[in-house]
Amino acid sequence: MHAIIETGGKQYKVAEGDVVFIEKLDNEAGDTVKFDQVLAILDGDKATFGAPVVAGASVEATIVKNGKGKKVRIFKYNAKKGYRKRQGHRQPYTKVEIGKISV
Numbered sequence: 001m002h003a004i005i006e007t008g009g010k011q012y013k014v015a016e017g018d019v020v021f022i023e024k025l026d027n028e029a030g031d032t033v034k035f036d037q038v039l040a041i042l043d044g045d046k047a048t049f050g051a052p053v054v055a056g057a058s059v060e061a062t063i064v065k066n067g068k069g070k071k072v073r074i075f076k077y078n079a080k081k082g083y084r085k086r087q088g089h090r091q092p093y094t095k096v097e098i099g100k101i102s103v
Helices: none
Strands: 001-007 010-013 019-023 032-035 038-044 046-049 060-067 073-077 083-089 091-103
Touching: 001 032, 019 073, 032 083
Parallel strands: none
Antiparallel strands: 001 010, 001 038, 019 091, 032 060, 038 046, 060 091, 073 083
């Protein structure tokens, strides 16, 4: 059974036991979170789609850890003008393990 959930402005296709990296949540490691924004439930040949969400469906997950992604280097440069600007960014994330998908 798969579900399509929405969190952090993005959509993820998840199944029970999956480990997913999502946008940072304000919870600690070991906490349980419940995703109510379930857009679709896919069970074999049977599919249920919401308009916009499936009524009564939810996905439970356990937070494994919060962290930061790899550093992305931003380098701006204008030729012949002496303009150089270097910047770095590390996107925060939350690693979650999907538990139960309930309809």
